Amino acid sequence: MNILLANWTWFPSGGDWTYIENVSKLYESNGHHVVPFSMQDDRNFPSAYQKYFISNINYKALNNQKKISAGFKVLSKSIYSNEAKKYLNNLLDEVEIHLAHLNLIHHYITPSILEVLKQRNIPIIWTLHDYTAICPQSTFISNDKICEACKGGKFYNAILKKCKKNSLLPSLAAATENYIHRINGYYNYVDFFICPSIFSYQKYKEFNFFKDKLHHLYHSYEFIETINASSKFSDEKFVLFVGRLEKIKGVHTLLKAMRNHPNIKLKIIGDGTQEEDLKTYTSQNGMNNVDFLGKKDKFEVWNYIKQSSFLVCPSEWYEVLGFTIVEAMLFGKPVIGADIGAIPETVINDETGLLFKVGNDIDLAAKISLLYNNEPLINKLGENAKKHAGNLFNPRKHFEGLKKLIPAL
Structure with a gap:
């Protein structure tokens, strides 16, 4: 045909x-x-x-x-x-x-x-x-x-x-x-x-x-190419956000949450209309733990996902699906996601990741704290996430x- x-x-x-x-x-x-x-x-x-x-x-x-x-x-x-x-x-x-x-x-x-x-x-x-x-x-x-x-x-x-x-x-x-x-x-x-x-x-x-x-x-999602993608690993430990820098993506909520974790590194991949406002916010609050990396191609994104401890998806709109979540899970990474839209279909609380109340930076900060220093939990949720995404997509x-x-x- x-x-x-x-x-x-x-x-x-x-x-x-x-x-x-x-x-x-x-x-x-x-x-x-x-x-x-x-x-x-x-x-x-x-x-x-x-x-x-x-x-x-x-x-x-x-x-x-x-x-x-x-x-x-x-x-x-x-x-x-x-x-x-x-x-x-x-x-x-x-x-x-x-x-x-x-x-x-x-x-x-x-x-x-x-x-x-x-x-x-x-x-x-x-x-x-x-x-x-x-x-x-x-x-x-x-x-x-x-x-x-x-x-x-x-x-x-x-x-x-x-x-x-x-x-x-x-x-x-x-x-x-x-x-x-x-x-x-x-x-x-x-x-x-x-x-x-x-x-x-x-x-x-x-x-x-x-x-x-x-x-x-x-x-x-044909994940063979994704899983086999080469990576450049470093010893740096960090959490990751990937997406457009727009209000509906909730990055402002994520930055508020990260103010409670000055010793945890956050890397942000993406660009958008809110980029300068978000950078100004981090500067005004002395947040040296946040790196804005700009837009990256898919292979660079995959490299960062592989190296990260987990992904954060703080969206504040009715996400239709969320391919970044899917990719992270296929790499065996758990995801902390907002409980809105289709996110709970992939991020199953305490099984493939952790859910937090949408727009609530205090709840998000608590979930980041719970997961970041708990390697056994990261590994367990990551394994479940990989199986779940592989089956769903x-x-x-x-x-x-x-x-x-x-x-x-």
């Missing part, structure tokens, strides 16, 4: 790309051919089909113009893409596609391509990596707090609350996008929606989003799950 794999990037861009990379290998190892459909970008991996990719859209540059015309351009491009439909039609004229597997396409490729796929009677599955279809903000975070006010299709609340960037125009654009996609019935064209965690599956069900088409299926299980939806696979 020729399988169209659509995603907004064709380069490492986060957890979505980790899945794209793994499911591509999975399809190909089972005799299928992956045909990417994405957006032009200098960082993209080379592809024989890149001539069909849509032109690059830089929303950040458009938003910085602060003009009404730029705002309308952002609004129109994020909702409907004639270009994406045109290029996809061109691709489909040249290549026979037997299955379309969509991933993150909102705002860039847009759900408008579903019309094209439906017209050609191509089966469609869509892996839901975020909550955009039911939450205009995509994260259920409004003004730094969990919010479900748009439940029941009440997307106007995103405007009233200024959920997007605490600004009226982006919030208006986001809410309008959700309304138009619902009104035009794009989601009706999808055969199956795949939720990567039980939590996200239940949340979509709570919002009455195509209950009969929703299916829970944990991601595939087994590629064979993932493919069998896909075959139940698409028997022709």
Whole structure:
């Protein structure tokens, strides 16, 4: 089969790309051919089909113009893409596609391509990596707090609350996008929606989003490459955070907790809008035990995970899954995680790691203290974590799950 794999990037861009990379290998190892459909970008991996990719859209540059015309351009491009439909039609004229597997396409490729796929009677599955279809903000975070006010299709609340960037125009654009996609019935064209965690599956069900088409299926992760990755070891002992430096990732809570542990080294991998604020916080509080390492490629990240005592995941939003947790566990590392979203599905308290009350730096500090100097506990939880992750994210299980939806696979 020729399988169209659509995603907004064709380069490492986060957890979505980790899945794209793994499911591509999975399809190909089972005799299928992956045909990417994405957006032009200098960082993209080379592809024989890149001539069909849509032109690059830089929303950040458009938003910085602060003009009404730029705002309308952002609004129109994020909702409907004639270009994406045109290029996809061109691709489909040249290549026979037997299955379309969509991933993150909102705002860039847009759900408008579903019309094209439906017209050609191509089966469609869509892996839901975020909550955009039911939450205009995509994260259920409004003004730094969990919010479900748009439940029941009440997307106007995103405007009233200024959920997007605490600004009226982006919030208006986001809410309008959700309304138009619902009104035009794009989601009706999808055969199956795949939720990567039980939590996200239940949340979509709570919002009455195509209950009969929703299916829970944990991601595939080919961990042989991960486990066999070479490492440069040192004698330094430290705990690790890997992720975007944004408010929803809870790094500020982690830094507050680390103020209670000046003798424990914390290494932070990642970048984001909060980076300078977080660095300022550590400087003002004399926290010489914190190292900001910036963004690293996956092999460098793996090296740091291998050397660490354990990983900390202090997220403060409804994590859909959390691939960094998965990678740490596959390396036999326990994880201290916040009790929110899908995190408790991987971090099982006192079995594969430790859970702390979300946003509670005192509880987090106590859990760090409990685990850091207890090597027998670290080893025990780490062994359990490796087994648990290996079972949950087994590629064979993932493919069998896909075959139940698409028997022709």
